[in-house]
Amino acid sequence: MAGFDMPQWFAFLMVFIGGGLGSISxxxxxxxxxxxxxxxxxxxxxxxxxxxVLLGYWMGLHTGGSxxxxxxxxxxxxFCGGFSTFSTFTAESFRLWQDGRQTEAFMYVAxxxxxxxxxxxxxxxxxxxxx
Numbered sequence: 001m002a003g004f005d006m007p008q009w010f011a012f013l014m015v016f017i018g019g020g021l022g023s024i025s026x027x028x029x030x031x032x033x034x035x036x037x038x039x040x041x042x043x044x045x046x047x048x049x050x051x052x053v054l055l056g057y058w059m060g061l062h063t064g065g066s067x068x069x070x071x072x073x074x075x076x077x078x079f080c081g082g083f084s085t086f087s088t089f090t091a092e093s094f095r096l097w098q099d100g101r102q103t104e105a106f107m108y109v110a111x112x113x114x115x116x117x118x119x120x121x122x123x124x125x126x127x128x129x130x131x
Contacts, residue, residue, distance in 0.1 A: 006069060014070055018078015022051075026083045040104065041092040044085045045112055051084035052116040056123020064127060 029050075030043040037043060058075045061067035067075070089112060096105035 010070070011073055014073040015078040015081070018074040018080075019082035020078075022079040022082025022084075025079075026085060041089075041108065044088050044092055045108070045115070048084050048086070048089060048112055049115050049119045051080045052119035053123040053126075054083075055080045056120040056125075057127045058123070060124040060127020066127075 026047050029047055033043040033046060055076055058067060058072065058080075062069075062072045062076070093105050093109050096102075096108060
């Protein structure tokens, strides 16, 4: 929640701006990866992994006191929320399954969860090494 020193409207504004920036960044990443995408949803995979690294890093900075509440809302709730793509990830997993590509669907789900957990951990570690 927003801290006592920040008006609620400002907290919403930070999330709104960060979400917009995250969304257009995700779209840009998709355009960048599209030529090499093939049938596997690499753009979503990359967006989720990168969002987890950033989220872990910014969480670590916030926990260590190097990131104030306004910037935390802008970067973690806003940017990472707009940049990561769990709903798209779920739809793509379902589509792989429906297309009879169960092994790929399983690998996509398991790989995404594993890579994103490792990325979050790496981001946290990066924040403690270089605040």
